Each structure stands twice: as C-alpha cells, then as structure tokens.
Amino acid sequence: MKRRPLYLYRASRFLWLFKLTPAGRVLVLAILLTALGSVTTQLPIYQLFCGLFALLGVAETSGLLFKPSxxxxxxxxxxxxxxxxxxxxxxxxxxxxxxxxxxxxxxxxxxxxxxxxxxxxxxxxxxxxxxxxxxxxxxxxxxxxxxxxxxxxxxxxxxxxxxxxxxxxxxxxxxxxxPDYHSLEELEIPVSYRYQPGGVMLTQGVGHSPEFIGNREYTPGESVRRIDSRAWARLGRPVVKEFHEEYVSRIALVLDTHLPAFRWPDGANRRRLEAAVSLMAAIAERLNFNEHVIDLFAAGPELYVFRTITGTTHFDSVLEILAGIEPSRQNPFEKISPLVVEELETISTAVCVLVGWDTTRAEFVRRVQESGCQIKGVLIRDPDTNSQDGPPLDLDGDWTIATAEQIASGELVRL
Missing domain, CATH: 2.60.40.10 (Immunoglobulins)
Incomplete structure (x- = not known):
C-alpha cells in the first residue's frame, strides 16, 4: 500500500511527459479548462468540451487500432x-x-x-x-x-x-x-629517469629495448616470463634471461576534486572543478605525444589510480576516467597523502592541478617533493581571491595560477 503513491506518480509522469505529445498536452489542458466552465449543458463551452474530449477519444481509439508492430x-x-x-x-x-x-x-x-x-x-x-x-x-x-x-x-x-x-x-x-578541453600548444615538464622495478614490462611499446646481458640459474619466485627455454634444454636445468635494469620516465597526473561542502552559490566551485578536469585532459593529450609512462591520480573520496604501460595508447581511457569524476565534499588529502607518496616513489615528475589552497594541500605538495619528485603545478582560483592565497615563494616547483574562465575560453595554451 505504501508504494501506490510512488507508482501513481511514475504513471502520471509517464503519461504526461511521454505518452502525450506537446500537442496532446495542450489538448488535455484545453479539456480541463473547458470542463471547469461547463457547469451546465446550456452554455456553448460545454459543446467545446465535448468536441475536444471526442477528439482525444478518437485519437486514442485510432492509435490502438493502428498500433504498429x-x-x-x-x-x-x-x-x-x-x-x-x-x-x-x-x-x-x-x-x-x-x-x-x-x-x-x-x-x-x-x-x-x-x-x-x-x-x-x-x-x-x-x-x-x-x-x-x-x-x-x-x-x-x-x-x-x-x-x-x-x-x-x-x-x-x-x-x-x-x-x-x-x-x-x-x-x-x-x-x-x-570532457571538453582546449589543446595546449606547449607543455614544459622537467623530465628525469628513475629506477623502475619491472621496468622492462613498463616500457614495452614506448620505444625502449631492454639490453640483454646473459643467462643465469633460475631462482624460485622469479617471473616465468624470463625463462630461456633453449638454454634450459641445452643445460638441463632452469635458466632465465638477465636484462639491464631499466630507468623510465614516469609522470603522475594528480587531480584535486575537493570542493567546500556548504557554500552558496556552488556555481563558481563547480566551474573550477570542470576547468581542472578540462586542463587535465589537455595535459594528458599533450603527454600522449611523448614517450612517458603516465599514472593518473584523482584525489576524491577514494584514491583513483590508473596506470599506463605506454603513453601512446591510453589517452581515451584517461578521458573516460575524467568523464566520471565527481567532486569530493570532504577534504581527502590527509588520508590519501601517504598512499600517493608511496606510489610516487618511482615517479619522476608530478603534475598537480589543484582547485584551492590550504594547509592540507600545502603539506601534500611538500610530501610529494620530499619523495624526490619534481613538481609542475596549476592552481585554479577565483579572480577575486587574495593573491597571497596560493603556493608560498619558498615552495619549490613550477607553478601557474589561472582562473576557470581562462581555461574554459582557451586562453591558457602554455604551461
């Protein structure tokens, strides 16, 4: 019994918004108005009510008879x-x-x-x-x-x-x-190479060829991908291939999605978030042309991580992830900073797009730098924000301060 009002609401909504065409809704409104005025059959409006009602009845009957299959x-x-x-x-x-x-x-x-x-x-x-x-x-x-x-x-x-x-x-x-975005004409990112456990797998398809050193005996627990079957058959015992360890350029894209929980109006906050997503898409597109391994971190209610094996084949996947990102109403940086820093131990450069600045974000940036990563940062803020509300001068890294309007209009074309 408690579900009947909800069912009636859905049924009436379906009838009004879909079953009736715009012309049909006008006809129903006209029938209701003429019905209010037809208090007696002697008034001419009563004949109008009957004619409109008959028209709706003919349409319903004919439609049922000629309903297509x-x-x-x-x-x-x-x-x-x-x-x-x-x-x-x-x-x-x-x-x-x-x-x-x-x-x-x-x-x-x-x-x-x-x-x-x-x-x-x-x-x-x-x-x-x-x-x-x-x-x-x-x-x-x-x-x-x-x-x-x-x-x-x-x-x-x-x-x-x-x-x-x-x-x-x-x-x-x-x-x-x-997300809609404007392509960047220039993107300057400090690039360095850091040791990657499993670097051979990370660089497949990026133009790197691992250097083969020789063979050695198999150690329990090693990847079976490195087993040299020909040497095993020749020597009669398991033998693996040994490669020169790889140093790879990995770039982390860190997107801040934290917006204030209770602030009215919310339009400016939403515009900053959409600008951050659009700018991150433009950065990912620019990096797509270079031979980098990319990690995408979205700092929302949970830590969203997407890793690419090659920087040339996963741009569409990055866009799909950015399409589904929603704002976080609770500040997540205190909880996710240790997780991100742990992931960033093998990252060369971190590109951070922030929608605000506070002590938790400042501490997050400092911890990223302490992990050995170089910083390329963009802070998106309102035009009327105090100029001192941003990264301090003693904070290392290359920082750009922009407004949501500059990003949305395509004025920001170089980073």
Whole structure:
C-alpha cells in the first residue's frame, strides 16, 4: 500500500511527459479548462468540451487500432563530448504483413537532465508491411559525465500527433560524455629517469629495448616470463634471461576534486572543478605525444589510480576516467597523502592541478617533493581571491595560477 503513491506518480509522469505529445498536452489542458466552465449543458463551452474530449477519444481509439508492430535494430550511442551532439542510426522493421506503420518516430522517456533529444521531430510517414526504414537519433550533451540511457522506443503518433503508441524498443544503455578541453600548444615538464622495478614490462611499446646481458640459474619466485627455454634444454636445468635494469620516465597526473561542502552559490566551485578536469585532459593529450609512462591520480573520496604501460595508447581511457569524476565534499588529502607518496616513489615528475589552497594541500605538495619528485603545478582560483592565497615563494616547483574562465575560453595554451 505504501508504494501506490510512488507508482501513481511514475504513471502520471509517464503519461504526461511521454505518452502525450506537446500537442496532446495542450489538448488535455484545453479539456480541463473547458470542463471547469461547463457547469451546465446550456452554455456553448460545454459543446467545446465535448468536441475536444471526442477528439482525444478518437485519437486514442485510432492509435490502438493502428498500433504498429516494429522491431528496432541498433545500439544507443555510447560516447560523446561535453557540449556536442552524437547521432546514431536505427533500422525499423515492420513485422506486420498487412498493416503499414504510420507516423513513426523515435522517443526516449526518462532522459537525464543534461542529455537532450534534439531529433524528436524526425519521423517516417509510413513503413510498408514487411518493410524496413532508417531513422536517426541525435542527442545533445551539455556536460561531461556517465549517464544511464533509457530504452530507445519506436512509437507512432497516428492519426493526429496527440498520443504516442509504442511499437518496439532497444535495451537501456550508458552514455559516456568526455570532457571538453582546449589543446595546449606547449607543455614544459622537467623530465628525469628513475629506477623502475619491472621496468622492462613498463616500457614495452614506448620505444625502449631492454639490453640483454646473459643467462643465469633460475631462482624460485622469479617471473616465468624470463625463462630461456633453449638454454634450459641445452643445460638441463632452469635458466632465465638477465636484462639491464631499466630507468623510465614516469609522470603522475594528480587531480584535486575537493570542493567546500556548504557554500552558496556552488556555481563558481563547480566551474573550477570542470576547468581542472578540462586542463587535465589537455595535459594528458599533450603527454600522449611523448614517450612517458603516465599514472593518473584523482584525489576524491577514494584514491583513483590508473596506470599506463605506454603513453601512446591510453589517452581515451584517461578521458573516460575524467568523464566520471565527481567532486569530493570532504577534504581527502590527509588520508590519501601517504598512499600517493608511496606510489610516487618511482615517479619522476608530478603534475598537480589543484582547485584551492590550504594547509592540507600545502603539506601534500611538500610530501610529494620530499619523495624526490619534481613538481609542475596549476592552481585554479577565483579572480577575486587574495593573491597571497596560493603556493608560498619558498615552495619549490613550477607553478601557474589561472582562473576557470581562462581555461574554459582557451586562453591558457602554455604551461
């Protein structure tokens, strides 16, 4: 019994927002208004009420009689970029052998707020019995994120474009909206090489060829990848290949997602976070052209870590991670600093993009430097922030201070 109000709410929302077309909603409002005025059958408005109600009844009855039987073939879009559009083609098959499908269009009920169906007016006048036709679906995405998509439905609005009647649908999907960013023209990062345990595996595909030194006897616990089968067969005992230890350039990308928990309005904070994500995407794109091993750290409620084996094949994966990052309302730096520093022991350079400055962030930066990493930092803050609210002069590293507007407009092209 307690679930009935929720069910009624969902049903009424479906009827009003999807079952009725915009013209159908206007008709229903007109019926309600004329019903309020028809207190007696002697008034002319009563005849108007009856006529409008009869029109809705004819539309519903005719729609049920001519409800199409369709099979929709296609997949909902899965990838887009913030502020852009994505278009997908669907093939509609009319299963009926004797009845055409009339006024067919595509519809989605329950789209997320930041995803809009901009091709809702496209329709097919008819699909012959047993025939098929193509229809495109275009979605506009306002901001980055990972959004659940409802099923794409093939519907008919015959005869008066007042009511929709479903004829087939796809499975629900998921849309990943990548962050929008402006490419950097120049990125100067201090590069050094540090010893990497397992460096041979890390540098595969980055242009490095490990130097083969010779063979030695197998020690229990060693990786079986290094076993030399030919030498084993010749000597009659396990033998492994020995390589010169590798020193690799690894760059850590550290993204700060901490925003104040109770601050009104929240628009400026959100713009700083979106600017930080966009700038991190631009930095990752620039590093994608160089032979670096990249580690991405997102300092949110949990420590999100993504490692690449080669810096030339994982840029799309970095963008997908950035697409799903949400703000952290609690300051995470006190908890994650030891974890990040432990990971940074083999990192050459840390590129930090921060959305604010306080004692915990300052301590985090100092601990990163104490681990032996060089710092390339960007601090994003409001234009009216005190100029002293930032990295102190005695803090080593190359720091850039920018506003969210500068990053969003593409003014920041060199770091």
């Amino acid at each position: 369709l099979r929709i073939v296609g997949e909902p879009p899965t990838l887009s970029s913030a502020g852009g559009t994505v278009t997908t083609q669907f093939v509609l098959h009319n299963r009926s052998r004797w009845r055409p499908a009339l006024d067919v269009m595509l519809g989605l009920f329950g789209l997320p707020r930041d995803v809009k169906h901009v091709s809702g007016d496209l329709f097919l006048p008819s699909i012959r019995p047993g025939g098929e036709a193509r229809l495109s679906l275009t979605l506009q995405t306002d901001r980055r994120g990972i959004f659940p998509l409802p099923a794409v439905q093939a519907v008919s609005t015959f005869p008066f474009n007042l009511v929709r009647f479903g004829g087939g649908k796809t499975e629900p999907g998921r849309l990943v909206v990548l």
